[in-house]
Amino acid sequence: MKDLLPILCCPRCKDDLLAVPNVLVSRAGLKSGLLACRRCEEIVATVRNFKYDFVHFKDSPLFSQLCLADLEAQQPVVLEGYPVDETISFDDKRLHTSGSWRIWEDNYLMTEGEVGTSVTFRGVFTDVSIRLLNSEWSGCAGLYLDGRLVREVDLYQSGWPIVRWYPVAYDLSPGEHELEVRASGRKNEKSRGQQIFVKEVLITRLSASESCKDGRTEINRVLPVFPSVRDLFANVPQDGLILDCGSGDRILDDPRYVSLDWELCQLPMVHGDVLELPFKSETFDLVFSQALLEHVSNPFVAAEEMCRVTRHGGLIWAGMAFMQPVHAVPSHYFNATAWGIQELFKKMEILQVSWFGELSSTVDWLCRASGVVEKASPEEYQLLMEHIRRMDAHVSYEKLQNIASGVAVLARKP
Numbered sequence: 001m002k003d004l005l006p007i008l009c010c011p012r013c014k015d016d017l018l019a020v021p022n023v024l025v026s027r028a029g030l031k032s033g034l035l036a037c038r039r040c041e042e043i044v045a046t047v048r049n050f051k052y053d054f055v056h057f058k059d060s061p062l063f064s065q066l067c068l069a070d071l072e073a074q075q076p077v078v079l080e081g082y083p084v085d086e087t088i089s090f091d092d093k094r095l096h097t098s099g100s101w102r103i104w105e106d107n108y109l110m111t112e113g114e115v116g117t118s119v120t121f122r123g124v125f126t127d128v129s130i131r132l133l134n135s136e137w138s139g140c141a142g143l144y145l146d147g148r149l150v151r152e153v154d155l156y157q158s159g160w161p162i163v164r165w166y167p168v169a170y171d172l173s174p175g176e177h178e179l180e181v182r183a184s185g186r187k188n189e190k191s192r193g194q195q196i197f198v199k200e201v202l203i204t205r206l207s208a209s210e211s212c213k214d215g216r217t218e219i220n221r222v223l224p225v226f227p228s229v230r231d232l233f234a235n236v237p238q239d240g241l242i243l244d245c246g247s248g249d250r251i252l253d254d255p256r257y258v259s260l261d262w263e264l265c266q267l268p269m270v271h272g273d274v275l276e277l278p279f280k281s282e283t284f285d286l287v288f289s290q291a292l293l294e295h296v297s298n299p300f301v302a303a304e305e306m307c308r309v310t311r312h313g314g315l316i317w318a319g320m321a322f323m324q325p326v327h328a329v330p331s332h333y334f335n336a337t338a339w340g341i342q343e344l345f346k347k348m349e350i351l352q353v354s355w356f357g358e359l360s361s362t363v364d365w366l367c368r369a370s371g372v373v374e375k376a377s378p379e380e381y382q383l384l385m386e387h388i389r390r391m392d393a394h395v396s397y398e399k400l401q402n403i404a405s406g407v408a409v410l411a412r413k414p
């Protein structure tokens, strides 16, 4: 587990942070606590089960349990061992159900959500969270720990369904605990049902044995890392650092890798804002961002922050939307041309500008986003796309620059 503390700073004034630990693990360092800025005289982040949260912590009901003055007055708890993460999948026999549940599309444990329906996991853990599907058919669920309601979650979401991450408890006393998800019999008034879809339960426990030491597994629930970006990893020294800026729900198996995202998804190591990055200046050998800059309200400030945290001589790779329709509403603000993206990084030495996404894929996306796909018969639409795919061969790379789905820039910090 990488200790990120030495490279973190106050997102606002960029001063060093004061770490006030609540729980330390003998073999892994700071497990939970607060990060405060002396100059700003405020708490700027929480550390929760080794994750740093600079964004959402104040909204969390769990934040109120951690008070700076109390923590400073007391000695941190030191737990022995190595942290081990485990995933209990929706089809794991250790999940006990009551009421009517079934496996849905080989992907979820699902119930229609009658009151009294619940699913329970009992085991030894110190931290527990759950990933649940949000959809147009989803209702509300109560998340209980050891029989006590921790939070109720509204799982309704319009449009495309998405699995979201819900932390339930941190730093429990060692021993056995029970997580229960109960259908609350309520739903968002817009929802078409009150279904609950369970994807997986995530636990952390402490192990005495080093053999259980967390070997980081690569998980990517979003866009793959572009091969051209992966190629850049070869330029980064063994003891260097790589920042995946706006990683989404992704973690890579590389000791140099650090991920940051604004969304409260499970995998990023830091939850932070690209407009005020919580990293010290000149920290990273490579900073990359895929499909991030169209989603920030001020891409110029974002680009400046990415440059600030890059070492002199280090590289930045950024790719963003050009001819893509609106997506990830409402956080889709600015698309860019090949010239626009260079403008963002003009203080850097531009090494390469490129573009990607063929005519047919863009037309396909436009048709889907405008809803015309549903107006045509499947055969009619397939025929249309076949014609356009044939046209792809006639669009040279040079011409593609005018209509590409996305543009990218590779730049070096002088």
Ligand SMILES: [Zn+2]
Pocket: 010, 011, 012, 013, 014, 015, 037, 038, 039, 040, 041
């Ligand atoms: Zn500060």
